[in-house]
Amino acid sequence: MNFRPYALLAELTYQCPLHCPYCSNPVGYPQGQELTTDEWKRVFAEAARIGVLHLGLSGGEPLARRDLAALIAGAQEAGLYSNLITSAVGLEPKRLAELKEAGLDSIQISFQADDAALGDAIAGTKAHQLKLNAARFVPEVGLPLTLNVVLHRRNLDRLENIIALAEELGAIRLELANVQYYGWGHLNQTQLMPTREQVETAVAIASAAKERLAGKMELIYVLPDYYETRPKPCMQGWGRRYLTVNPIGNVLPCPNATSIPGLRFENVREQALAWIWNESPSFNQFRGTDWMPLPCKECPQREVDFGGCRCQAALLTGDAYATDPVCTLSPKREVVDNILKAIETDSLAAEWTARRNP
């Protein structure tokens, strides 16, 4: 099947104890009531019926939902493989045992750095020690642990130590994701964007570690796409493999899709998920290759990178239909080059803007 959702990202709440300056949540939060326990459970069941196998429980901070165990039980009932994507702040042993009991399959804990001083400075709160305490307890209850670290100018030079931390904590996976510049990340781009030298050193370290850890820990390294010559295959194609439901029930082809001007999104309170996936205008807007402009339309890579990222095209060129300007074949590549040039020549800007709760 060409368009089948395999994974649902459920953003349960926008509340979060952390204030990371690259948060993927929208800077302007949509207003509305969070979905209830029963509404989420219905969404999980509907998702399973249209092909979803994986559920990411995210936010904000999903632990802020007091009904999290009930939601996990709902996911289990629907046959979904559930992964808790958490800051681990508030993940006490008793709560973790309760979530495991409800049927949680795996857990992904974010770290901001390998040490408390830097980690807490990025998170904007004293979180690092709490994360360590929680992460150490995860293998004890028999849950597989993934560590996720967002990389940027201020922590990229710590990469070796970050990898060592993941090893020490017994993680089976380590996701090292360079910042994506949307929302809060775009707002703080000047402060977060690494230099080319940093990026090249980091790639070498990550490749060596990947080889060394093969068979022990899976290492995923998400490249900083501004430094690439071809765009990322964003979401593996629009409306092709993934869907996101935000805290108020809007269904999005990607977590950042609300940043695209003019797109209207359907809500699970009003429409069936199957209809939204198959029929809705928002999910069909950039599906397949028919919407593509030149040079994408005739590019042999069009089924590989799907024209790149629609949010990035809209953000950097003002046109959501444009070729992702990361691509060197894009007529607007200079937009990206100018940003990179400014990073190399301008002095480091002052403070970043910390993420605020709604």
Added chain:
Amino acid sequence: MSAIDLNCRPALAAHVRLQIDPVSNEPVLLFPEGVLVLNPTAHDIVLHCNGKAKVAEIVAALSDEYEIDEATLRNDAVECLADLLARNLIVVKS
């Protein structure tokens, strides 16, 4: 990484779940951020990976069901298990 030999006892790794995909009716392995569709032979092999049976015993059990010679089946099973091990989807005990 330890290799697959006929005396080791494979088991699914703790983070891996075997289930039938309700849409395609194919057997799949689910693990964090991943899905692996199993062909019928791989499915049969995985069903025998209980941490108790040796690879040699799994092959013997399957050779009763399959109409191919045991040497080919043995090679196929070892290759399949080595692939699953490389993906961290099984663990092997001696």
